[in-house]
Amino acid sequence: MSIYIDPAVANSLRGFEMPERLGFGTVMAPVMFRAVCQDGCWSSGELVPYAPLALDPAAKVLHYAQSCFEGMKAYRTRNSGVNLFRPERNAARMAHSAERLCMPPVPEALFMDGVRTVAAYCANLVPANSGESLYLRPFLIGTQADLTVSASTSYEFYVIASPSEAYHAGHMRLWVEREDSRAAVGGTGDAKVGGNYAASLLSISRLRARGYDQSLWLNPGNRHTVDELSGMNFFAVMEGELHTPKLNGSILEGVTRDSLIDLAEAQGYTVHERDIDIDDLLALVRSGTCSEAFACGTAAIISPISVLGDGEVQYELTQVPGPVSEHLRQALLDIQEGRAEDPFGWMQAVAPIEV
């Protein structure tokens, strides 16, 4: 389908001044992609100036949380091109999230139109230093103004973008969350929906008061195997081998997790996708068998974990950052930023469009 480019886009882009400090996800690019869906029929997309949305106060998204999103990056490559990393994985995950919330999935071609158009028009806004990127945030919301609890008949899909510095989560201190759950059995844990993040915030505010950075969520069904963090997947390194919780319906299937498994195996590491009992894990950290642990996700790629806190007891990892996580982080970033071969065919070039 053809994409309408609002004539005001050129002025928005020309008038945009890149601030000196970018932070992560706080500076917004001056354009956005938009498409609407009415009674199951999608419009073609349009690129328009970035602006507040006009939503009816009775819109379903505001009351019943019909909202899902994606997080992905456009990278500047060595030859000053722009690359997307496995965008079809984000399209597929967003379709899964939408279906879980009884929303019409954004067709893959429309999703790709959205991320490729925003990346192409914002090519000059993709920062150039290693680790920096244009963070892309596609999202879908139910907009029908109607307070009955039922699926919306109208939806809006947007892609907004944020030129961002490297995301440094630092060495993370994780709190083993034994009280709350971020996801429910049979719930929405494996979908990227707003409600999951809302459900994680209270735990994070409690643990921050105790000097920790993030919750380590346990499986809501058995309460004793490790699931993930609020916005990243979990890996432990034991005697040079990688262990990560196997997908179970309450873990979000991270694109970084999946890519690291393939990359690690190609580099000769053994990777175990399995149930990881939290008490076994803590004992292995205490004995030094588990020397290294890290969290992974699009924003930070890999963040080393320094401490697992369980009640009053702290279990310290001995290698922070450890050699395996350092190695894998660099290997993945080298592919994303075009310094290394891409044997997996993960990168997709986007031709910049000048206005």
Ligand SMILES: Cc1ncc(COP(=O)(O)O)c(C=O)c1O
């Ligand atoms: C709950 C959760 N788990 C894991 C991840 C990591 O996913 P990805 O590697 O696709 O960014 C994210 C981030 O999207 C997340 O929100």
